[in-house]
Amino acid sequence: MNLSHRVGSRLKTARLNVSSHDGNRSFAAAASVVMPPCSGPVAVIFLFAISISCFVLYKSAESLHIVHGSSSSIISRILPSYDSFKSLEIEEPQLEDVLRRAATRDGTVILTTLNEAWAAPGSVIDLFFESFGIGQGTSMLLNHLVIVALDAKAYSRCRELHKHCFSLETEGVDFSGEAYFMTRSYLKMMWRRIEFLRSVLEMGYNFVFTDADVMWFRNPFPRFYRNADFQIACDHYLGRSNDLENRPNGGFSFVRSNNRTIRFYKFWYASRIKYAGYHDQDVLNFIKKEPFVSHIGVRIRFLNTAYFGGLCEPSKDMNLVRTMHANCCFGMDSKLHDLRIMLQDWRDFMALPLHLKQSSAFSWKVPQNCRKKKEKGKPKFCKIMDRSYRDA
Numbered sequence: 001m002n003l004s005h006r007v008g009s010r011l012k013t014a015r016l017n018v019s020s021h022d023g024n025r026s027f028a029a030a031a032s033v034v035m036p037p038c039s040g041p042v043a044v045i046f047l048f049a050i051s052i053s054c055f056v057l058y059k060s061a062e063s064l065h066i067v068h069g070s071s072s073s074i075i076s077r078i079l080p081s082y083d084s085f086k087s088l089e090i091e092e093p094q095l096e097d098v099l100r101r102a103a104t105r106d107g108t109v110i111l112t113t114l115n116e117a118w119a120a121p122g123s124v125i126d127l128f129f130e131s132f133g134i135g136q137g138t139s140m141l142l143n144h145l146v147i148v149a150l151d152a153k154a155y156s157r158c159r160e161l162h163k164h165c166f167s168l169e170t171e172g173v174d175f176s177g178e179a180y181f182m183t184r185s186y187l188k189m190m191w192r193r194i195e196f197l198r199s200v201l202e203m204g205y206n207f208v209f210t211d212a213d214v215m216w217f218r219n220p221f222p223r224f225y226r227n228a229d230f231q232i233a234c235d236h237y238l239g240r241s242n243d244l245e246n247r248p249n250g251g252f253s254f255v256r257s258n259n260r261t262i263r264f265y266k267f268w269y270a271s272r273i274k275y276a277g278y279h280d281q282d283v284l285n286f287i288k289k290e291p292f293v294s295h296i297g298v299r300i301r302f303l304n305t306a307y308f309g310g311l312c313e314p315s316k317d318m319n320l321v322r323t324m325h326a327n328c329c330f331g332m333d334s335k336l337h338d339l340r341i342m343l344q345d346w347r348d349f350m351a352l353p354l355h356l357k358q359s360s361a362f363s364w365k366v367p368q369n370c371r372k373k374k375e376k377g378k379p380k381f382c383k384i385m386d387r388s389y390r391d392a
Contacts, residue, residue, distance in 0.1 A: 095166055099205050102146045102164040107257070108206040110141060113168075113193060115150040117332070119157040124212045124332075127339045129161065131215035134347060138216045148196065150189070168196060190250075190280045191272050198265035201257045211251035213326040213335060217346055220308070220322040224254050228301040229261050232284075235312040235327060237305040244288050246302035249310065250281045251325050260298040267292055311338065311367040317360050318349045329370035338370045 102109050118124040125147075132138045146164045149155035158165035200207050208220070225231055225241065233252035238245055255261050268280070268287060275283045287293060288300065309315030310325035324342055329335045342364065349362050356362070 093166070095199075096203060098146055098164055098166045099200065099203060102144050103205060104144055106206070107204060108144065108208070109200070110145045110208045110210060111148060111197070111200065112145065112210050112212050113148045113150055114154045114158060114212060115189075116153040118212055119149075119154040121157075123336070124339070125157070125161065127215070127336070127343060128212045130343060131217065131346075134343065134350070135215075135217045135219075136350075137219040141216070141219065150192075168192075191269065194265065194269050194280050197255070198262065198269060201255065201262050201265060204257050206254075206256045208254045209250075209252065210323070211325065213339065214252050215324045215326075215339065215342055215346075216322075217324065218322045220254075223303075223307045223322055225301045227299060228254075228256075229258060229299045230255050230264060231301040231303055233303045233308040233310070233323075233325065234305055235310065237302060237313065241301045241304065243302065244300070248281065248284055248288075248302060249312070249325065249327055250284065251310075251327060252303070252308060252323060260296050263296045264293065264298040267296075311370050314364050314366070316363070318346070318362055318364070319357060319360065324364075326370065329367070334369035338366045338368055341366050341368060 099109055112128070114125055129142075132142050142162070145162065146166060147158045147162055148166050148168050149158050150168055152167075152169065155165060155167045155169075197207065197209060210216070231241075231254050232248045232250065234246050235249045236247040240246075255265075267290075268284060271283050271287050272278075272280075275286055278286070293300075305313045306315055306317065306320050307322045308325075309321055309323070310327040312325075312328040315321040315324065326335050326339050326342070329338065345364050345366065349357065352362060
């Protein structure tokens with residue numbers, strides 16, 4: 001018989017057994033190869049290739065100390081980056097990314113802050129979203145809303161409700177609970193907000209800042225002044241938008257990003273040292289007439305309460321109202337009570353026939369539980385600000 005035929009027939013079935021021992025560790029590999037009839041040289045080459053493959057596999061097993069059931073160990077040794085990939089945690093989005101996704105074409109975002117107390121189901125944040133849902137032309141504005149969460153639970157709730165959330169936890173400070181008016185926690189919270197808003201301006205974004213207890217009934221943008229850098233709502237409006245005697249409320253403002261407003265916010269924040277113990281709204285009242293503010297040329301306008309009202313001074317004509325703020329109100333229960341009535345007032349008004357709407361006979365039934373008490377020696381309007389962060 002031809003030699004090549006004899007070699008080919010002997011190699012029709014070949015079994016290779018490789019074993020290695022390292023203490024209690026062992027590796028075994030078995031392979032069955034069915035060889036087709038072929039010429040001698042080809043068969044020898046094929047057998048040589050199989051032998052080399054088995055040898056390489058054996059050496060790899062020996063060097064890796066393979067143990068049964070340790071596939072992840074094998075992968076991590078072959079791919080050193082596997083373990084770091086496996087343990088990689090998804091980072092929270094950076095502020096720049098969140099703002100970019102939420103911004104309008106002209107770089108404007110709507111901002112509100114939220115802590116655990118206001119984030120609870122059935123609390124203020126739910127009523128805030130409800131107002132956007134029943135308002136005229138307001139639901140689309142949610143695409144540009146960024147919720148700035150001040151603690152972990154507020155951030156978690158935001159992620160359940162909304163697509164643009166940013167976590168602004170402050171190291172060493174717990175903003176999750178109720179921070180009563182003028183307490184140390186309240187002041188830290190208010191000044192942290194001013195500092196944050198300045199950083200938004202420095203990134204080149206205009207913003208509408210709104211407290212979550214401001215109900216949005218109509219799109220406010222058409223009522224903003226085109227030539228103003230900084231415009232803010234009022235607890236009491238005297239009738240002229242440029243009158244510095246107006247009583248501003250920091251719960252609602254529209255600010256354009258430019259060098260003037262950035263310098264203004266830096267000056268405002270720095271003034272907390274000069275006026276230690278006062279909150280941001282009081283300090284704004286102190287500095288609005290300062291020569292430096294006039295020097296930097298920031299153009300300040302105050303928003304008419306006919307359009308941007310609140311419980312301090314409600315909008316009188318519901319055909320004009322854009323937003324309503326639950327200011328001048330003490331306590332969460334009172335605030336929630338009056339906010340729910342406010343939302344129902346709006347529904348009832350929107351259900352009226354057109355001729356009844358235009359008669360201006362329909363008015364708010366609030367304040368009720370938030371009704372302010374007149375104090376001796378104080379003007380009729382509400383000079384005492386809200387007593388807790390949740391009411392700020």
